[in-house]
Amino acid sequence: MIDTNSTENNRGDAQNPALFSPVQFTQVTIDDAFWSPKLQINRERTIPHIYQQCLETGRIDAFGPNWQPDPEITTRLSWGGTPVMFWDSDVAKWLEAACYSLATHFDPQLDTLVDEVIAGIAQAQHADGYLNTWFTTVDPQNRWKNLRDWHELYCAGHMIEAGVAHYRATGKQTLLDVVCRYADYIDGIFGPELDQKHGYPGHPEIELALVKLYHATGQQRYLELSRYFVNERGRQPHYFDHEAQERGDDPATFWAKNYEYSQSHQPVREQQEVVGHAVRAMYLYSAMIDLARKNDETGLQEVCEQLWQHLTTKRMYVTGGIGTSNQNEGFTSDYDLPNESAYAETCAAIGLIFWAQRLLQLDCNRRYTDALELALYNSVLSAISSDGQHFFYENPLASNGHHHRQPWFVCPCCPPNLARLFSSLGEYIYAQSQTDAIVHLYIQGTGRLSVGGQVVTLHQETDYPWEGKVAVRVVPEQPGTFGLRLRIPGWCRSAGVQVNGEDISLTNRLAHGYIRIERLWQPGDVVTLELPMPIERLSAHPDIQADQGQIALQRGPLIYCLEQCDHAQPLHRLVLPSTAALTGQFEPELLGGVVVLRGTATSLDTSGWKDALYRPHPPAVHPTPITAIPYYAWDNRAPGAMRVWIQT
Numbered sequence: 193m194i195d196t197n198s199t200e201n202n203r204g205d206a207q208n209p210a211l212f213s214p215v216q217f218t219q220v221t222i223d224d225a226f227w228s229p230k231l232q233i234n235r236e237r238t239i240p241h242i243y244q245q246c247l248e249t250g251r252i253d254a255f256g257p258n259w260q261p262d263p264e265i266t267t268r269l270s271w272g273g274t275p276v277m278f279w280d281s282d283v284a285k286w287l288e289a290a291c292y293s294l295a296t297h298f299d300p301q302l303d304t305l306v307d308e309v310i311a312g313i314a315q316a317q318h319a320d321g322y323l324n325t326w327f328t329t330v331d332p333q334n335r336w337k338n339l340r341d342w343h344e345l346y347c348a349g350h351m352i353e354a355g356v357a358h359y360r361a362t363g364k365q366t367l368l369d370v371v372c373r374y375a376d377y378i379d380g381i382f383g384p385e386l387d388q389k390h391g392y393p394g395h396p397e398i399e400l401a402l403v404k405l406y407h408a409t410g411q412q413r414y415l416e417l418s419r420y421f422v423n424e425r426g427r428q429p430h431y432f433d434h435e436a437q438e439r440g441d442d443p444a445t446f447w448a449k450n451y452e453y454s455q456s457h458q459p460v461r462e463q464q465e466v467v468g469h470a471v472r473a474m475y476l477y478s479a480m481i482d483l484a485r486k487n488d489e490t491g492l493q494e495v496c497e498q499l500w501q502h503l504t505t506k507r508m509y510v511t512g513g514i515g516t517s518n519q520n521e522g523f524t525s526d527y528d529l530p531n532e533s534a535y536a537e538t539c540a541a542i543g544l545i546f547w548a549q550r551l552l553q554l555d556c557n558r559r560y561t562d563a564l565e566l567a568l569y570n571s572v573l574s575a576i577s578s579d580g581q582h583f584f585y586e587n588p589l590a591s592n593g594h595h596h597r598q599p600w601f602v603c604p605c606c607p608p609n610l611a612r613l614f615s616s617l618g619e620y621i622y623a624q625s626q627t628d629a630i631v632h633l634y635i636q637g638t639g640r641l642s643v644g645g646q647v648v649t650l651h652q653e654t655d656y657p658w659e660g661k662v663a664v665r666v667v668p669e670q671p672g673t674f675g676l677r678l679r680i681p682g683w684c685r686s687a688g689v690q691v692n693g694e695d696i697s698l699t700n701r702l703a704h705g706y707i708r709i710e711r712l713w714q715p716g717d718v719v720t721l722e723l724p725m726p727i728e729r730l731s732a733h734p735d736i737q738a739d740q741g742q743i744a745l746q747r748g749p750l751i752y753c754l755e756q757c758d759h760a761q762p763l764h765r766l767v768l769p770s771t772a773a774l775t776g777q778f779e780p781e782l783l784g785g786v787v788v789l790r791g792t793a794t795s796l797d798t799s800g801w802k803d804a805l806y807r808p809h810p811p812a813v814h815p816t817p818i819t820a821i822p823y824y825a826w827d828n829r830a831p832g833a834m835r836v837w838i839q840t
């Protein structure tokens with residue numbers, strides 16, 4: 193096994209003490225009543241399921257030497273046939289998920305399977321380093337002809353991430369060598385020289401992957417190539433115009449109408465609003481922070497802070513979902529957040545988590561962690577069924593009963609994205625700096641941190657997200673003075689903190705939503721947090737038309753919803769008076785164990801309406817019990833309607 197402490201991310205950033213590095217998931221053990229069963233399902237059901245889907249659809253065989261595409265294929269966008277030009281990315285993301293799983297729960301059978309798949313990929317690589325099944329077999333004459341639409345660099349990015357993950361998890365360099373050769377080849381094709389292409393991907397992804405490759409190999413040219421792709425983006429004359437003309441196409445006929453779709457409408461430093469395809473945006477912004485973190489790229493952090501502010505104050509759902517429209521799989525206009533038609537792609541919420549985690553490395557600020565947690569526990573977790581084998585691509589906030597998770601999709605980007613996030617979940621819980629140990633998320637288990645060269649182990653005990661009590665036992669190797677930062681979530685109005693049973697005042701200790709306690713820590717010191725979780729009724733900004741006259745229920749980090757199977761009346765007839773009492777109760781047998789919220793609402797009465805469609809006085813009402821379940825858990829029982837926003 194590779195020494196995971198040897199990587200930059202786990203060094204505590206000796207060069208820049210202001211940085212907060214995530215603690216790698218290999219240094220984190222999760223032993224949590226909420227998450228452990230979900231992560232076990234991810235290992236035992238989701239990862240094998242995704243492999244099986246990749247196998248059955250031909251994605252694995254497509255790397256084989258004798259593979260031939262379906263002769264029925266005539267157009268690039270006939271997604272109902274086989275193959276599709278982003279197939280390689282699905283296999284790569286499965287590999288990444290499998291490798292992370294191997295790193296924490298070694299499984300010799302999975303290890304062998306991973307080696308077999310990698311051997312197939314390696315033999316598919318061209319002598320010049322090129323590696324892409326679509327442009328090898330289906331469309332070999334069109335290599336690098338359409339960066340705007342054709343996902344070539346996107347697939348390369350995911351393969352690079354898989355190569356780095358495999359190396360980190362197993363110490364084996366088989367896939368890392370393949371992706372280094374591919375990256376070297378790409379580095380020759382793209383760049384500022386006259387004989388190079390001055391392009392960049394329509395779908396960002398390779399930018400953040402190249403930074404990972406740089407960290408894994410120490411090769412500066414990968415970082416430079418990432419920087420080139422980010423800095424070249426959106427410059428005039430526009431590369432996507434140029435390559436369209438080279439193909440003989442009129443750039444004005446671009447189906448998406450303008451380059452906001454791929455965040456290439458302006459140079460990245462001039463962008464002030466989140467626009468376009470939401471997943472593309474999140475991957476691009478993540479890479480921008482990766483580069484900002486290298487200290488020598490000015491302006492990128494400030495741009496991302498502005499974009500973050502715009503996203504979270506004008507274009508984000510209450511569930512942490514982002515991207516309103518299925519037209520562009522992305523953003524529309526400010527406050528345009530309809531519920532039933534919400535796109536809120538799973539990958540976009542996962543991308544938000546990637547971006548938030550990177551922002552936290554520059555600024556330990558709960559505004560990032562709160563959104564990360566909101567997306568994780570709601571818009572992301574809703575995307576997977578309790579059996580781990582059915583998935584939402586879209587995560588709407590209301591349903592008429594026809595939206596259900598599917599085992600697979602023609603474009604199955606979301607399932608393996610979930611699998612790789614969950615198998616590396618440990619990486620989002622803690623952070624470390626030269627002077628501080630940081631707890632971002634409250635998940636029971638252990639983190640092994642490096643603070644100023646000293647190993648500090650943190651043991652968390654908690655029933656989060658159901659209860660807000662968290663005990664953190666601090667075990668430095670030797671007694672030592674350092675800061676311990678604990679997040680006070682934005683949803684929590686009055687937190688209590690004790691050290692070894694004695695109350696600690698938050699006054700003067702709170703910075704950016706984290707309490708910082710600096711003292712001479714002795715092994716076994718215990719910090720206890722009390723984060724009360726009253727049931728909150730959330731109102732939406734007056735300009736969010738879809739939510740007016742309604743409230744959403746929240747308890748702790750969880751957003752709640754009504755599901756039809758808990759109610760005798762159609763959900764649209766239910767009205768929750770502002771004075772109605774609501775109580776929370778843990779139901780161990782329901783949906784894997786959840787806190788449900790109960791109260792008495794009123795139901796609009798249809799008796800007395802006979803054949804009237806309209807009448808000059810309102811319907812009568814009668815009291816009716818109401819039950820809300822966590823949003824993430826909906827569509828795991830009888831199919832039916834669902835709504836997050838409830839009339840009040």
Ligand SMILES: [Zn+2]
Nearest residue numbers: 537539605606
């Ligand atoms: Zn997706």
